[in-house]
Amino acid sequence: MSTIGLDIGGANLKAAHEDGAVRTVAFALWSAPERLEAALARLVGALPPCDRLAVTMTAELCDCFETKRDGVNHVLDAATKIAGEREVRIWITDGCFVSPDEARAAPLGCAAANWHALATWAAGRHLEGRSLLMDVGSTTTDLIPLARGCVAARGLTDAERLATGELVYLGVRRTPLMALGPSIGFRERVHGLMAERFADTYDVFLLTGDLDERPHDTDSADGRPLTRGHAAARLVRMIGADLEMVSHDEASALAEAFRARALDRIASAVRPMGEFDRVIVSGGGAFLAVAAARSACPNAAVVRLADELGEVGAEAACAWAVARLAAQ
């Protein structure tokens, strides 16, 4: 019996076949929720055949849904329709799979449970000592303590995890920089930020050299390409400037200040969690996770999930994890 794992988010859909094939597509769910089913059908159709879908999600938090219950039901509808006769299993934060009907009856169990699937899988790989899974993605950072092969998180829902600090709403691509304010250091002064979506964290990490240019990708704050030149223009707009007023070197210094702020936010959330024997880093922001781990847990070993999953598998790690868990 072969399985495809699906991680259904609000900005990206990720699928991983148990045999190792992985696929990610951008899909702005909030702007067209009615197209989710077709988008999922295309995604699954592009992978080898399977007998079962294993599903986890975060898409229910999109504000096109009035409540999480509405969002969960919408995702379950789409997943069960494309499954047809195939079995559908939904991961819940109790640490097991349930049927779609069971998930509908208690929607908060499967809402935003994708981190839990990944953490459960990772916990099974590191049975000894105390580990921290630090997944820095495009939008969020998950900080999940693991102990004796189990997930040892204190919070389970998004709301609880924002309160415990196990979910930090900061990622390396999509976070609007106003969320890193209200101010930043520039030219040796404290500088207020504009509360506009003029630039995102992708712009910061382009200028610091942590992320690569994507000249054909215009999914940026101003619709211009993800190149260093345009990123610099976007970045300095956050402090009310433009590239006639500020040099590229100064824009790079500003990017370094934002990088330091992001690093500090993550490290500050980790420190109260205590000591760890190892930090397992994953996600598109693994570079930032490594730096945060070295800062907050200087004595811990740093393990890269990508070394175990491969870079492609790591990109869709939650989908891959849920597929593996279903196949066990």
Next chain:
Amino acid sequence: MSTIGLDIGGANLKAAHEDGAVRTVAFALWSAPERLEAALARLVGALPPCDRLAVTMTAELCDCFETKRDGVNHVLDAATKIAGEREVRIWITDGCFVSPDEARAAPLGCAAANWHALATWAAGRHLEGRSLLMDVGSTTTDLIPLARGCVAARGLTDAERLATGELVYLGVRRTPLMALGPSIGFRERVHGLMAERFADTYDVFLLTGDLDERPHDTDSADGRPLTRGHAAARLVRMIGADLEMVSHDEASALAEAFRARALDRIASAVRPMGEFDRVIVSGGGAFLAVAAARSACPNAAVVRLADELGEVGAEAACAWAVARLAAQ
């Protein structure tokens, strides 16, 4: 010779005829910069005839323009085209009017100069002692010291004013709440915020009762109406919750916490500016300005600009001020 004053912003266009007629229209310039000329022509056409246009702007900061120079030129093109044979005068932060050609030659002088026109007019009304003009608008707060009838600001451009604290990028309608983070108190805990535009300050002030419902206005984060019920749903989404998880009373308590945060941000920017004899409050957020003035300047008299201009005039105060200055 009669004058219409124009305050050309990125989200609103405001016009005031010297005889007292005032008009404001919402216009999302960043999404359709090519339509500015037609929108301005309609706006001016709806007021009594005039011989002269007096112009101030903030629209140049929209990210549809690569630089402020590009934005200023675009605004000047539109204004001079609709003016036809009529004179066009542009307010600059030197405290005088220049011709459109002079403005093009030094674009930073007229970029985001609307606060300066209002402050100049207000300064002329209060010649004695030290005053603070505190204008809390939909998006920003201007904090302008006035002394002996003159504008005594330390910064002139947006960038300088963000560094001096004379511009606080916080208003009572359009500010995404993520800019008030990274965390907020809820249920007696510190709660991380989602870095998504799920709710704006309008939602906060709807729930605190400071602003009225607008059931037919859907210019909100989720496209649903500006009513208290929808505002509560938007607000609790910021902490990863929905109205099945959080009561309306708790949502109101959360709104009060955001209100206190906003008040503190403004008052904290005022305190380093020293003592004032009076605080002149204006803008759609005058209610918040009064509270911030009482907190930061307990010994100052509070004067409402609306008492001098009327509520309608106060709504388009910068347009009205630039018209009056041109007519002097």
